[in-house]
Amino acid sequence: MKATAFAGVFAVAAAIGGASLAEDGDTLSQVQERDRLNCGVNTGLVGFAAPDANGNWSGFDVAFCKAVAAAVLGDPSKVDYHPTDGETRFEMLADGSVDLLARNTTFTFSFDTGRDFDFVGVNYYDGQSFMVPKSLGITSAKDLDGASICVQSGTTTELNLKDYFEANMMEYQPVRLTSNAEGEQEYMSGACDAYTSDMSGLASTRAAFATPGDHVILPEIISKEPLGPVVRHGDNNWADIVRWTLYALIAAEEYGVTSANIEELSKNAQNPEVQRLLGANGDLGEMLGLDNEWAKRAIAASGNYGEIFAATIGDQTPIGLVRGLNAQWTQGGLMYAMPFR
Structure with missing residues (x-):
């Protein structure tokens, strides 16, 4: 599940034109034009990303893909899931076969400083x-x-x-x-x-x-295995969208915004941060090239970060993982969203 440390990957990515695709293309426009998000996930890991007998994907990583699709396309179902292994994932991201990798790669020095890939945050601290x-x-x-x-x-x-x-x-x-x-x-x-x-x-x-x-x-x-979404280097706006979608899910949990109360809070929230998060105030969406309810849709897709964790891999599921380092910073963990302002 982790990023390779082999320098050859960078040579392969450059050879197949990943850098030029990122520099010449606008990933947001490409996603909106095809009306589908291509999301690179694990080849099958129950609780994180796995298809059922009918080919329907579910899990922690899948929920993040749905959140991004909801933010940019208005519909969390508009995702095509592409299984990637330890060697194909980087080639598929570099050549444009997928628009992002969802939590199946470790945030390391080699990849963060490599010219073809950018990590946009950490959504699971592992080891x-x-x-x-x-x-x-x-x-x-x-x-x-x-x-x-x-x-x-x-x-x-x-x-x-x-x-x-x-x-x-x-x-x-x-x-x-x-x-x-x-x-x-x-x-x-x-x-x-x-x-x-x-x-x-x-x-x-x-x-x-x-x-x-x-x-x-x-x-x-x-x-230490900090795992998080990865995008191609060079398309800063797309990186911002994926990064702030992750922060939206984390911030929603911190501020008590859930899939059950999101509609009420979008109308009646008193907290200015929540108002900006849900698009009731400010113009944060415009800064990303989206409308102001992009984050509201992302959160509504599968719930906030805590809801997603509990439903897919939490201690009440067969996977049985406790929050640990993945708890909110206010509860002794490392999950911390940058301010929405």
């Missing part, structure tokens, strides 16, 4: 961990010396794994994979002793097992 069969009796990552470990290739997951074992003077045998689906299959077949990925991804994978209780996620978090 890498390990999952093992409970039957092995392993309770710590320090017990994995000599183990075979399933890991997605071309990712920072792979590099973090190498660093962790070197730092702890342990040996391991990597079993390299191309996708989470392959990782799940290999892990369940016994091809590796442990599976390493983002902790949230491991929780999602475990929740899909027939007997989730037979598998343990070890307590060690071996990396």
Whole structure:
């Protein structure tokens, strides 16, 4: 689920013309002209982005795609979801196949300073961990010396794994994979002793097992994995739209704007920040090339950040994730929206 640290990705992106597309094109106009948002998501991670038997996508990442579509197209259903793996996602973003990547890439120095891609924020703070069969009796990552470990290739997951074992003077045998689906299959077949990925991804994978209780996620978090939306470098207005859509969802939770009360607050809110957020006052939409109710539509699509979290991956879902670092800044977390003024 993380950004590759391999410099070759940048060369590939440049070769296929991603930079020129961003410089010569206006992503907002392209999206509005086709009347669809092309959103790059995971190949299938329950709770985050996964299709049902009828091909209908749902999850935390899907909700963000819907929010952006609602903001710019007025309809959260006008999204085409494009599964991307650790290697294809960057090519697809660079060549214009997708308009944005939704939370399947780690915000790292290499990508933020690379000429082809820009992160517009963080919508999930994560960290890498390990999952093992409970039957092995392993309770710590320090017990994995000599183990075979399933890991997605071309990712920072792979590099973090190498660093962790070197730092702890342990040996391991990597079993390299191309996708989470392959990782799940290999892990369940016994091809590796442990599976390493983002902790949230491991929780999602475990929740899909027939007997989730037979598998343990070890307590060690071996990396920082700030995950967030990514757009092509060079189209500043589109980056602003995606960035402030994310902030709108976060701010809505902070100010108590929900899918249930948004209509009432858009008419009667006394807080000037909420008035500006919902378009009842000011001209923030005009600054983005949108109307003033863009953020109101984004929030109404699936609810505020907290509503989306609770409905898709929260502690009352099979994924069972607590807010932790992803709680609002007022509640001890890191979620913080810039002011709407």
